[in-house]
């Protein structure tokens with residue numbers, strides 16, 4: 098019997114840092130770019146699978162979720178190839194243009210629909226939006242505790258978990274009641290590569306698609322209409338390199354440098 102259901106939220110992102118922006122629509126150009134599983138989410142998947150391996154496989158089920166366009170089914174197949182039990186694609190035109198709040202609303206509805214998820218694992222942040230906001234917002238939506246930057250799950254059972262988290266200069270350990278949500282950092286594990294068996298399972302895997310109707314979501318709760326923020330312009334800042342030689346004695350140079358930095362509001 099399934100004692101612990103784990104939901105792993107993963108996002109498909111452009112597999113390049115050379116992000117190109119469509120000047121007309123102000124959105125990222127995703128066509129012709131290889132899309133990948135968001136790097137931090139590979140660690141989230143691995144941690145879910147490792148928890149199942151700690152228990153007799155029967156007791157734990159790992160479910161991968163993504164909200165995205167139809168082609169993001171590819172990352173769910175990849176997640177199945179490295180060990181998740183099943184996957185669900187949340188896809189609907191109504192979900193387009195979602196900000197982090199609308200994204201977490203959609204994910205929360207799906208997790209409630211799956212029912213009885215004891216742990217939700219997310220990546221620390223994505224390569225493209227890069228806000229790190231979805232984790233805490235999702236926990237808020239589900240009214241459950243959230244631990245960010247998790248670097249180790251020390252103990253876990255159906256009701257409690259002991260987590261180690263990475264801070265800038267130390268580690269902190271928390272004991273929290275489940276259900277709960279965590280976001281993970283790269284220190285937590287080393288993601289495995291797909292096994293042959295995993296690849297075969299992924300090839301024939303049926304991945305259900307849940308739309309707004311299936312989630313019983315009102316259109317004004319999701320996508321652009323359910324968003325409090327909208328990305329109005331994405332641009333790469335132009336960095337100007339200018340060299341200015343400062344002449345004179347050391348004292349004169351320091352004075353001149355101080356004046357220049359003051360004018361640039363750099364001090």
Ligand SMILES: Cc1cc2nc3c(=O)[nH]c(=O)nc-3n(C[C@H](O)[C@H](O)[C@H](O)COP(=O)(O)OP(=O)(O)OC[C@H]3O[C@@H](n4cnc5c(N)ncnc54)[C@H](O)[C@@H]3O)c2cc1C
Pocket residue numbers: 106107108109125135137138141162163164165195196197198200204218219220221222223225226227228229230231232326328331
């Ligand atoms: C360049 C750019 C800038 C943006 N800036 C903002 C902004 O400032 N504010 C804002 O509200 N929105 C912003 N967005 C939109 C935002 O990317 C989307 O709302 C996105 O779905 C979630 O935000 P994120 O990528 O920052 O995720 P993060 O909060 O960084 O993601 C953390 C974790 O949440 C999970 N997750 C995130 N997205 C999904 C998904 N679609 N499906 C399943 N799991 C997911 C993953 O585990 C991920 O590792 C931006 C988008 C782009 C491309």
